[in-house]
Amino acid sequence: MYDIKKWKHVFKLDPAKMINDEDLDKICMSETDAIIIGGTDNVTEDNVIQLMSRVRRYPLPLVLEISNLESTMPGFDFYFVPMVLNSPDVTYQNGILLEALKEYGHMMDFDEVIFQGYLVLNPDSKVAVKTQAQTNLETEDIEAYALMTDKVYRFPIMYIEYSGTFGDMEKVRAAKETLEEAHVFYGGGISSINDAKAAAEVADTIVVGNLVYEDVKQALKTVKIKEKS
Structure with missing residues (x-):
């Protein structure tokens, strides 16, 4: 079984792109x-299957980030379940x-299901609009959400998502320093190796997504952050 706490860098591919x-x-x-x-809009069974079948040929862990039940299917190594902590919408x-447990609970392998304490912090992002996330958070709020992730829910991952813009690394650092057990994923606005290095200084794992579609050469350079580890 793969150990997600050893991951330093991951690419996120959108099945709708x-x-x-x-x-x-x-x-x-x-x-x-x-x-x-994973993605926010237009994630369907068909485009997830198509992308999964293309990636599955390669010898590396494959994760489905669940955004809806219709596109959830077997064949992945892990299933990330985002619990958007700063959304008022249950x-x-x-x-x-x-709904997933009602329909699939009897057949789930819970060793493959990873729950994430998820914070959405870019108010202009599609995911913030969709989830009605309360993004105007102070450092004290971030620290409290980190405690909620780590000590209350005991999720293995806290995912800080700025989706489309490079975030406030001091807030990411505050979360990292508060957590004792949970692993910090950071995603959002990484557009160069320098961004990747800055994020990797304060997060355990960086997630590079949009850059794959904007400038694949720059996206590939971000993997160099692993050289220091």
């Missing part, structure tokens, strides 16, 4: 630690999970 075979091969052979498949905290 196109990536050609050459670029996909470069991404999957880049020495990244894992591939996450749908994005445990509502989707409830």
Whole structure:
């Protein structure tokens, strides 16, 4: 079984976006630690299956980040279940999970299901709008959410998502320094190796997503952050 706490760098691929075979091969052979498949809009059973079948040929961990039940299927190494802590809508905290357990609970392998304390912090992002996330958080709020993740819910991952913009690394640092057990994932706005290095200084794992589609050469350079570890 793969150990997610050893991951330093992962690429996140959106099933609703196109990536050609050459670029996909470069991404999957880049020495990244894992591939996450997930997105906010237009995630369907068909496009998840298509992308999964293309990535599955490569010898690296494959994760499905669950955004809806319709696109959830077997064949992945892990299933990340985001619990959006700063959303007032219970749908994005445990509502989707409830429906998943009602339908698939009897067949789930809970060793493959990873719950995430998820903070959405870019108010202009699609995921913030969709989840109605309360993004105007002070450092004290971040620390309290970190305690909630670590000590109350005991989730193994705290995922800090700025989706589309490079975030406040001091807030990420505050979360990291508060946590004792949970592993910090950071995603959002990584557009260069310098961004990747800055994020990797304060997070355990960095997630590179949009850059894959904007500038694959720059995306591949971000894997270099693993050289220091």
